[in-house]
Amino acid sequence: MDKIYWGADAGLAAYHRSRFEEFKTSGSEAFEKACRAEDGRLKHVVSAEHLDLALLKIIHDTTNAARRISKIEPEFLKGLLRHTSVLNYFPQPSTRTFLSFSRAESKLGIQREEVRDLKTSSTAKGESDLDALRTQSSFYEGMVVRHPSDLYGHFTVWAMQNSRRPLHIFNAGSGTKEHPTQAILDHYTMEESLGEIDGKTIAFYGDCLRSRVIHSGARLLALHKEMTVYFVAPEHLQIDTETEDYIAQRGVTVHKIKTGIGELPSFVDVNYMTRLQDEYGAGSQSEKYPTNLVFTEDHLRMMPETSILMHPMPKREEIDPRLDYIDDKRIMLWRAQRNGMWTRAGTMAYVFGVDEQIRNKYTFLEKKMEKMMRPRR
Numbered sequence: 001m002d003k004i005y006w007g008a009d010a011g012l013a014a015y016h017r018s019r020f021e022e023f024k025t026s027g028s029e030a031f032e033k034a035c036r037a038e039d040g041r042l043k044h045v046v047s048a049e050h051l052d053l054a055l056l057k058i059i060h061d062t063t064n065a066a067r068r069i070s071k072i073e074p075e076f077l078k079g080l081l082r083h084t085s086v087l088n089y090f091p092q093p094s095t096r097t098f099l100s101f102s103r104a105e106s107k108l109g110i111q112r113e114e115v116r117d118l119k120t121s122s123t124a125k126g127e128s129d130l131d132a133l134r135t136q137s138s139f140y141e142g143m144v145v146r147h148p149s150d151l152y153g154h155f156t157v158w159a160m161q162n163s164r165r166p167l168h169i170f171n172a173g174s175g176t177k178e179h180p181t182q183a184i185l186d187h188y189t190m191e192e193s194l195g196e197i198d199g200k201t202i203a204f205y206g207d208c209l210r211s212r213v214i215h216s217g218a219r220l221l222a223l224h225k226e227m228t229v230y231f232v233a234p235e236h237l238q239i240d241t242e243t244e245d246y247i248a249q250r251g252v253t254v255h256k257i258k259t260g261i262g263e264l265p266s267f268v269d270v271n272y273m274t275r276l277q278d279e280y281g282a283g284s285q286s287e288k289y290p291t292n293l294v295f296t297e298d299h300l301r302m303m304p305e306t307s308i309l310m311h312p313m314p315k316r317e318e319i320d321p322r323l324d325y326i327d328d329k330r331i332m333l334w335r336a337q338r339n340g341m342w343t344r345a346g347t348m349a350y351v352f353g354v355d356e357q358i359r360n361k362y363t364f365l366e367k368k369m370e371k372m373m374r375p376r377r
Contacts, residue, residue, distance in 0.1 A: 002175070003149040007128035016130055023158045024151070034157050044160070045347060046153035046171040048180045048216035053223050055350075060188050062355040063339075063346030065362035070107060072365055078109035080354045085111040086142040090172070091118050094146050096313055096337055097172045097182070101144045104345035108354070110142075133159040142168040142352070148279075150175030168351050170344075176210040176280055182312055183216035185343040186272075189336045193308045194269055197221070203230040203264050205293050206274035206318055208239040213312045214274060215243050222247040230264060232257040234290055237276075260292030266302040271295065273311040273318050289317050296320045300328065308332045 006013035023030075028049070035044040042050060069077055086105055090098050098116075105112045115121055123132060133156060136143055145156055152174040160166035173179045190197055202221060204214045208231045218239075221227050229252055231239040238256055248254050257264070265271050273295055278287040295309065297320055303309070309331050311319065323331060349355040 002151045003147070004151065004155055005123065005129045007131075008126045013128075016128070020155065020158055023161070024154050031154060031157065034161055041353075042351065044157055044169040044171075045180055045351060046157060046169055046174075047178055048183045048219040051180065051184070051220060051223075056184065056187055056220070056223075058355060059184060059343065059346045059350055060191065062349050062358050063188060063342045065359045066107065066345050066349065067342045069358065069362055069365065073361075074107075076361060077107055077358070080108055080349070080357065081352055082109040082111070084109075084142065084352060085113070085140045086144060086348075087136050087140045088112060088114040088116075088144045089136065090114065090116045090144075090146045092146045092148045092173065094172065096340060097146060100337070100340040101170070101172060101181075101344050103341045104348060107341075107345050108348060108352075110348070113140075129155070130159055130162075134163050137163045137165050137167045140167050142170065142348070144170045144172050145174075146172040147174050150177040153178050170348070170351070173212055176212050176277065177215055179212040179216045179312075181344055181347055182213050182340075183220045184347060185336060185340040186213070186217050186310065186312070187220050188343045189310065189332055189339050190270055190308070192339070193332060194306070197227075198224045199226040200224075200269040201228040201230070201267065202270040202272060203232055203268045204239075204272045204274065205232045205261060205295070206289075207237050207277045208233040208274070209237045210277035210280050211274045214239070214272075217272070218243055218247050218252075222250040222252050225251070227251070228253040228255070230255045230257055230268065232261060232264065232293065234258055260290070261295065261299060263302065265295075265299040265307070267304070269304075269307050271299070271303070271307065271309045273309070273315065275314065275316050275318055294318060294320060295323070297322055297326075300326070300330070303330055305330070310336060313337065 006016050032050050035042060035046060035050055037043045066077060088098060088101055102112060118124065145152065153171045156169045160169065171178055171180055194200060208214050218229060221229060229247065235258055244254055276287055276289055295318065300323060307330060311333050313333065349358055
């Protein structure tokens with residue numbers, strides 16, 4: 001089932017698969033309930049649909065507080081979760097997400113280990129993904145997971161329901177469907193750059209069909225009022241019906257453009273580029289990036305001074321290489337990566353319950369600094 005390994009024995013695999021199917025078909029409300037503690041607080045961050053503006057504000061405020069504290073009292077942050085351990089489980093390749101989570105954990109004092117090559121794990125001996133998760137829950141308090149399966153977020157939550165020692169799950173990208181922590185960092189970057197997201201216009205360019213970043217990001221944008229979103233891609237890479245319907249039903253004005261970038265940069269607030277997600281297969285189409293979707297110097301010149309250019313990375317041919325040598329505050333490719341480390345620190349602080357401590361500490365330091373700066377009479 002969708003790149004999840006159920007074990008070598010067909011009979012046993014079918015049994016476990018059927019149990020998972022029961023959970024998967026129980027509905028979105030049951031899934032979200034399984035991701036929350038009894039007090040309603042998220043214990044697993046696996047889907048953008050479980051986030052709301054109130055929680056995003058908590059994470060953003062915690063992010064801002066943590067990055068400022070790190071310049072004044074970094075040892076305070078490192079002492080918060082020194083008895084907490086996390087496994088970074090990345091059977092799918094990653095650079096930015098893996099490293100930013102690892103550094104975020106380090107900032108908070110979390111003990112961390114990693115599994116990146118399944119050839120060195122018991123998977124090579126035939127261990128099922130279910131047993132692997134149960135094993136990992138024996139040793140850690142949290143697990144950051146990147147996996148090629150679209151269903152892995154559901155699968156990990158289901159597995160934790162069937163574990164006597166469940167751990168917290170952070171979805172670092174599951175197949176083509178979900179990448180909630182990327183959506184959080186993109187939301188933070190937009191808010192930091194634009195000041196206000198309500199009423200803004202965003203254009204997603206490239207592989208709208210298979211980009212989990214777009215699917216999760218569009219769902220967070222739908223939390224805001226009077227939003228307009230353009231999906232700019234050829235027909236075979238256009239946005240999926242599920243995502244389009246989800247955001248349209250929540251009041252987002254949706255436009256699908258199949259003729260290229262054109263004049264869009266002259267009036268949109270966010271230009272969001274994506275590469276071809278060709279690791280998920282080409283189907284009947286050629287996997288060559290459309291030349292009319294390459295973001296050029298001319299497009300940069302069109303952009304209003306208040307707009308931004310984003311890309312979740314890695315980038316390939318979708319942005320003119322000359323932009324790499326232009327110092328322009330509207331190009332947010334590299335700033336966003338730094339934001340990724342800190343928003344993941346803010347997200348983990350929330351899940352592990354130390355977010356309020358971080359915000360209170362920063363408030364205390366801020367008042368202390370204000371008092372020190374007052375002129376003596």
